[in-house]
Ligand code: PEP
């Protein structure tokens with residue numbers, strides 16, 4: 001008898017629940033053909049890697065490790081090239097080393113990468129002039145170009161997405177076999193940042209890194225240093241359930257795994273109790289995460305945690321809090337207390353990005369560095385004050401020299417937002433801003 005790991009759950013039981021952010025395809029036969037094909041293709045990650053990540057998350061829950069999750073808001077198919085992938089991997093690796101130095105603990109890295117191709121949208125349609133079309137829903141669904149044909153959802157894009165995810169992952173795996181000095185080399189990225197005077201500190205941090213790397217090598221041996229510093233996992237929002245279901249496979253232990261990624265999460269727009277997305281998450285054996293926004297009530301959160309993790313298994317459930325710098329202090333304490341009182345084993349992660357989005361006067365989606373910094377700082381402090389701890393951070397960031405978030409000592413102004421804005425959806429921190437964010441944290445120990 002096959003165990004599903006959850007009562008009355010099958011990989012397609014989500015279909016009996018309300019699906020928000022549903023993608024509407026014109027041709028059900030084409031959709032069925034694509035999902036059948038996807039079911040036959042090999043998985044992208046292995047269940048043993050997924051289990052290892054669950055152990056790492058369990059360590060982070062116990063305060064023995066930190067998890068850094070980061071990358072693009074939306075990956076694009078055209079960025080599936082050596083330079084872009086290498087830049088993403090090297091940036092996340094180097095930032096994680098800074099986090100490790102700052103927090104004095106081992107750090108695991110999870111990219112929003114190799115599958116972050118489907119997007120929820122607050123507005124499901126977009127109007128320009130007299131024309132209203134379906135919003136861009138990520139490369140897995142449609143094309144960003146504003147035309148009827150580009151915006152029409154095409155199921156064949158799921159096969160393309162699978163292929164690009166696979167190529168990306170393959171290249172990541174080969175990169176990670178490389179020399180540490182290369183993997184932690186960010187000189188080209190630093191050189192491309194607009195004003196070098198402002199990146200002096202970044203240069204200094206990188207020099208310190210190289211010293212730290214050499215020491216690490218010397219003390220631990222090359223192999224151990226390499227293993228510790230390069231373990232890398234993938235994640236994406238489990239939004240497109242046809243795609244997720246097709247990559248859900250039965251492990252040799254009789255449990256179902258989503259093997260399109262190590263760490264799927266459900267976003268704020270699909271996290272309602274009884275939703276199709278939560279139904280899907282409930283039955284897979286992966287470590288899973290849900291976004292927790294300002295409208296979530298403590299009682300409801302406890303109920304959700306129990307439902308998604310009935311055995312209260314360590315490493316299973318991560319709560320990615322995303323309130324906004326001005327709301328976190330009102331909302332978070334009550335949720336932390338409720339989770340503590342119910343003795344729930346969860347990893348708390350702070351996403352200081354999504355509660356702080358604003359639209360600039362020149363019509364760019366942006367975020368103010370000070371707001372991001374304030375939310376992350378408050379998250380660490382509130383957890384510590386309540387005897388809980390923040391064990392992870394979730395950032396939208398890039399190694400590209402973009403100007404998408406305003407503020408920081410890199411000093412991006414509203415007027416500059418058009419100059420280097422390449423994100424397809426939400427604004428990301430550039431490297432200088434991401435380093436400054438981590439560097440600026442002031443931390444105290446949990447009581
Ligand atoms: C995201 O992570 O890109 C996202 C849409 O987040 P949220 O669901 O928290 O709004």
Ligand code: MN
Pocket residue numbers: 073074354396425426
């Ligand atoms: Mn986003």
